[in-house]
Amino acid sequence: MARYGRSTSVGRHPCGYREPPVTDRNSYRRLAALAHAGRRLAGASSRDDAIAVIAAVGLEALSGDSATIGRIEHEHGLLRIVRNLGDLASWEIEVPRDETYRMADFPQLSTSPDRAVAWSGSMEDPGLPMPISALLRALGKRSLILVPLVVDGAMWGMISVARGHAREPFNAEDLALGEALAGLLGATLGRIEDRNELQELAYRDALTGLGNRRAVDDRLEAVFDQGPLRSPVAVVLCDVNGLKAVNDEHGHAAGDRLLRDVGLLLSTEAGSLPGALAARLGGDEFCLVVEGLEPDELDHITARLSRDAATLHLGDGLACGWARATQRPGGAPTAVAAARALLRLADAAQYRVKRHGRDGTSGTTPRGRERDLPADVVEEALSRLQDAEPTVLDRLSAVSTAVFDLVDAAAWAVSLSVDGGPITIVRNLDRPRHARADSDGFEPGEQFSLDDYPATRDAILGGSFHASLIAGDDAERGFLAAAGYVEMVAAGRSIGTDGWLVEICGDALSEPLIGFEPLLRLLVELACAVPDQILTPPRTVGSSV
Known part of the structure; x- marks a missing residue:
């Protein structure tokens, strides 16, 4: 990382007053950049306006060569780029339509909001993660700073600024300024209520950022409404074991943290599966909607999720089951009925796993009638x-x-x-x-x-x-x-x-x-x-x- 605080020489301004040291001038410049960003954000009337302001201010205040702002799609496990600015690579465009990255390649963003911190790295760092190193090479840059963006207490996305080979890597002061800019943008996005955001909220679980039941229903209905299926569709259903005990023993805040952690597991899994949708159906139920997978691949998914959930500090892991269809289940006459049928099959498979995993007994309880x-x-x-x-x-x-x-x-x-x-x-x-x-x-x-x-x-x-x-x-x-x-x-x-x-x-x-x-x-x-x-x-x- 670059050394900082190198020069403390003092000069004299032609008008007679003393010039501040270089480090102080940098601080003044940063404060001025924050004030400038605050004034411009105050006049922003839409999400796109606010994003454009922060991209421009971040590029200037952090002495960067390019700036990028991305939005996390928790339900797909992807980071979608919404704005690029500055000296861009030949393949980059300012407002990309489909530039996405796997969230699994950015562990700095795969965390809960209360644990999110700014991060920087350069090509000289021996421990630089491989995906970041590959990205810097593709961008033709030397270093970058990546700052999580939190909106209304939830992970929204990130701000990233990159520097070329002619500039020094980022330092601790740059990290602090990046976090301040992210805080300003987060507060602005929190107050902006545009229709696009409201529409997105209708399909998103507020706690985890994943899709909700409505998103799952719409996705499955769209699949079954297309006539003969182009490829098999499957639902992986997961139930969080021990959530009630966590709420009772540690409080609902701990239970919410467990649900967010499980949401991150499903989001990461979705990011590795093209077109997958991760969702929280409600309470302790989560699901993945995937297409084109064979039964053994679905078994691997449930095994990975169960294994990773077992490492969480809270809860008793996950009970996962799946159902797969190559046509409308049971000859369901409508796409709505087919979607509900597939969910019922997945629920039954998940229940069977949970039943055998806990006590191995049947879930059917006889009524105890005394007659034959x-x-x-x-x-x-x-x-x-x-x-x-x-x-x-x-x-x-x-x-x-x-x-x-x-x-x-x-x-x-x-x-x-x-x-x-x-x-x-x-x-x-x-x-x-x-x-x-x-x-x-x-x-x-x-x-x-x-x-x-x-x-x-x-x-x-x-x-x-x-x-x-x-x-x-x-x-x-x-x-x-x-x-x-x-x-x-x-x-x-x-x-x-x-x-x-x-x-x-x-x-x-x-x-x-x-x-x-x-x-x-x-x-x-x-x-x-x-x-x-x-x-x-x-x-x-x-x-x-």
């Missing part, structure tokens, strides 16, 4: 079969309603595949509690290709299956997520060239369905055991209960 529920289901189903009309549809409907009522299921459906064609919902029933606007469950007459649902294709030949948000056939899991259910059990039977299917779906209020697969298969077989003359399936579909 399977026996009651059989008794009720046999009773209703005796009263049912002698058609396959009516008898399968009787079995479905018996199971539906006794396990407090969310929905049931009887479907038919004619001559090996698409499976069509013939009759169904949803509980009123499940008739929500954000759910896309069974619809009479709705058809699904058997090629898209291999478990269903096998079941209508006389098989059965169970699926939940965290286990089972991927296509069926996608349907559950899109419909808002948590698990399902299904059984089928083929009659000639046609196939029948009964599906029972449960939600959080239903009895667990995992043990009912063999029982439902038996009841479907029994329902279809009627005289041959009434086994011919109806050719008109679409009726509903």
Whole structure:
């Protein structure tokens, strides 16, 4: 670093008064620069105006050759340059459109506001970080000063001034002046309320600077609204373990610090993944939205996040799970439904990790009924079969309603595949509690290709299956997520060239369905055991209960 305080010679001004020492003149110059910046910032009416003022004043006051101001995009893990000024490299422009750098290459900025300090370095420094050294070479400069910019208590960006090879590197006084200029700009940006800033705040989490739930929803809806996906999209969902204990034992300020530290981990990860979005969904939930990654790459991401979170001084690490889609999950009819379905799948995967990581027990709690529920289901189903009309549809409907009522299921459906064609919902029933606007469950007459649902294709030949948000056939899991259910059990039977299917779906209020697969298969077989003359399936579909 440059030595400073070299000359203390005193001269005499022609008018008779003594000139101050050189070091004092430098101090006067710096104070004058701050006063000048303050006056100009007072008249700034927009963010761009304030940035232009500080870039110009910083370039002059710090005797720099070029100045740069960047904005941190926490949600993408990037530092986006918004203004360059001075003697620029051939590839730089004053107002760049897409000049970005990974936040991971600037650890001076990857910190909480209360720990942010100015930093300087030169090409002569043996410990100069490799990304900074590469940047100085690209700029054709010798040294730079980098000052974090804090606005309203949050990391906003940075101010950087670079000097060429003909100038001495920056010193401690330069660092102090840089911090003062950053403080002026931060205060000015804090008072400026332009519409662009307000719009950004609508998509940003105030505590961490990451995106919020609205940003995630909009991003996923845009992906699923484009028709066939160009590449797979995935959501990595992370839950902060031990946040409540930190709040209780150390106070909410410590809890907020933990959340900001976790936010930095996700922001850094997003910076290494092109197009990734890091967000805080609320409370202790965070997520990454990424595109074009394979399952093993997603496993590596969750492993890194879990490993890095384990090194934090507070909390008990992260529980991370992911869900990936190559098309709209479960055939969701709208982009909104598809986005919600993918988030539900990720939530289920994250819950499974958290459950096994803590105590390895199931998260499903039986209701503790003293009666034998399977026996009651059989008794009720046999009773209703005796009263049912002698058609396959009516008898399968009787079995479905018996199971539906006794396990407090969310929905049931009887479907038919004619001559090996698409499976069509013939009759169904949803509980009123499940008739929500954000759910896309069974619809009479709705058809699904058997090629898209291999478990269903096998079941209508006389098989059965169970699926939940965290286990089972991927296509069926996608349907559950899109419909808002948590698990399902299904059984089928083929009659000639046609196939029948009964599906029972449960939600959080239903009895667990995992043990009912063999029982439902038996009841479907029994329902279809009627005289041959009434086994011919109806050719008109679409009726509903």
